[in-house]
Amino acid sequence: MKDKIKNEEIETLSTTTKYIILIRSINPNIKMKQFREDLNKIKGFQNVKIWCRTGNVILDLDDTISRKELNEKFIEFLESKKCNMKNPIIKNYTVDEYKTILSFNPFIEKKIKDKSIIFFPMGEKLLTELKFNGAQNDDDNGKDDNGEDNNDEDNEKNEFESKCKLIEGIIFYNGPTSGNPSTIKNFLKLNKITQTGSGYESTHRRYESAKKVLEMAS
Numbered sequence: 609m610k611d612k613i614k615n616e617e618i619e620t621l622s623t624t625t626k627y628i629i630l631i632r633s634i635n636p637n638i639k640m641k642q643f644r645e646d647l648n649k650i651k652g653f654q655n656v657k658i659w660c661r662t663g664n665v666i667l668d669l670d671d672t673i674s675r676k677e678l679n680e681k682f683i684e685f686l687e688s689k690k691c692n693m694k695n696p697i698i699k700n701y702t703v704d705e706y707k708t709i710l711s712f713n714p715f716i717e718k719k720i721k722d723k724s725i726i727f728f729p730m731g732e733k734l735l736t737e738l739k740f741n742g743a744q745n746d747d748d749n750g751k752d753d754n755g756e757d758n759n760d761e762d763n764e765k766n767e768f769e770s771k772c773k774l775i776e777g778i779i780f781y782n783g784p785t786s787g788n789p790s791t792i793k794n795f796l797k798l799n800k801i802t803q804t805g806s807g808y809e810s811t812h813r814r815y816e817s818a819k820k821v822l823e824m825a826s
C-alpha cells in the first residue's frame with residue numbers, strides 16, 4: 609500500500625506540458641536526427657519531435673521547469689558547438705496557443721492558387737496596425753506625366769490589404785513567396801516589418817506545414 613502511494617506521488621510530481629518551439633533561421637547544417645537526440649538528453653525535455661528542417665520542435669517539458677527556463681535551456685543549446693547558432697531567436701507556444709493562432713487564419717476557406725503564410729511572433733511585443741507604405745512621391749499629386757489620375761498606388765494598397773491581414777497581432781499573408789521582386793513585393797514588405805531588430809520579429813510558416821506540426825503535437 610505504501611509503495612502504491614509512493615508511485616502515485618512520483619507520477620503526480622512528474623507531470624509535463626507539451627510545447628511547440630519555433631526557431632527563426634535555423635542553421636541549415638544541423639543534422640536533424642542528432643539534433644533531436646541531443647535535445648532529448650537535456651534535463652526536463654522529453655519525447656522530442658522534429659517537423660522538417662525549418663525549425664519546428666515539439667517536446668514535453670517537465671512542469672517543474674518554467675517557460676523562461678525552457679527558453680534559456682534551448683538557446684544555450686542552440687549557441688553550443690553542437691548547433692553553432694549566433695544570437696538565436698525562438699518562441700515557445702503551448703499546443704492550445706498554437707492552435708488558436710492557426711484558427712485566426714482568414715484565408716483558410718479561399719480556394720485560390722497561392723498558399724497562406726502565418727508570421728508567428730517571436731517576442732512579447734505584437735503589432736497593433738499593419739500599414740501600407742506606398743512608393744508614390746509626395747510631389748506628384750497623384751498624377752502621371754500627362755496629368756491624369758494615377759491609380760497605381762491605390763491598386764497596390766488594395767492588393768496589399770487583400771493579401772495581408774493582421775488579426776490579434778498575428779500577420780497572415782496569402783500570396784507568392786518566390787519570384788521577381790514585383791511579384792512578391794507584399795511578402796518582402798512583411799519580411800521588412802518583422803525583420804531582426806524591428807521589435808516585431810517573426811518567423812513565417814506555411815499554413816499547411818503549421819497544421820502538420822499541430823497534428824504531430826496533438
